[in-house]
Amino acid sequence: MQLHELEEFRLHAYENAKLYKKKTKRWHDKHIVSLTFEPGQLVLLFNLRLKLFPRKLQSKWSGLFEVVRMTQHGAMELKNKDKSSTFLVNGQRVKHYLRNDVDRELEALTLNDE
Structure with a gap:
């Protein structure tokens, strides 16, 4: 029974880490400012x-x-x-x-x- 609970806890932690990474990437991509440069500048x-x-x-x-x-x-x-x-x-x-x-x-x- 405890092994089953441990596996369930591990899967839950994996899903939370996945959601955290996705949210962090979305925040990072939102705050990137792209600069454009032209020759001669x-x-x-x-x-x-x-x-x-x-x-x-x-x-x-x-x-x-x-x-x-x-x-x-x-x-x-x-x-x-x-x-x-x-x-x-x-x-x-x-x-x-x-x-x-x-x-x-x-x-x-x-x-x-x-």
């Missing part, structure tokens, strides 16, 4: 280098690269703005470069102790 590349003493305020995104072409499987060919050499990277390591065309003027404010 400017992008930033995620820096994967391992650093022993990372700085807190150091940016994880490096360079300014131009998209040369996209492959079918999500890889991108990028060209460095300074050099003419090209290289392939995974498309998930890239994000759009948003230009800030606003002219920034500096203002000096004087603070008075009153």
Whole structure:
């Protein structure tokens, strides 16, 4: 009798794990944002280098690269703005470069102790 109950408990646990995986996959797929890139666009590349003493305020995104072409499987060919050499990277390591065309003027404010 106990072996039968143990088998039933195992099947119930298997079904619960299956439902959990299905629900987690649905949530994950719902929150994926697909980015589309066109040749000539400017992008930033995620820096994967391992650093022993990372700085807190150091940016994880490096360079300014131009998209040369996209492959079918999500890889991108990028060209460095300074050099003419090209290289392939995974498309998930890239994000759009948003230009800030606003002219920034500096203002000096004087603070008075009153």
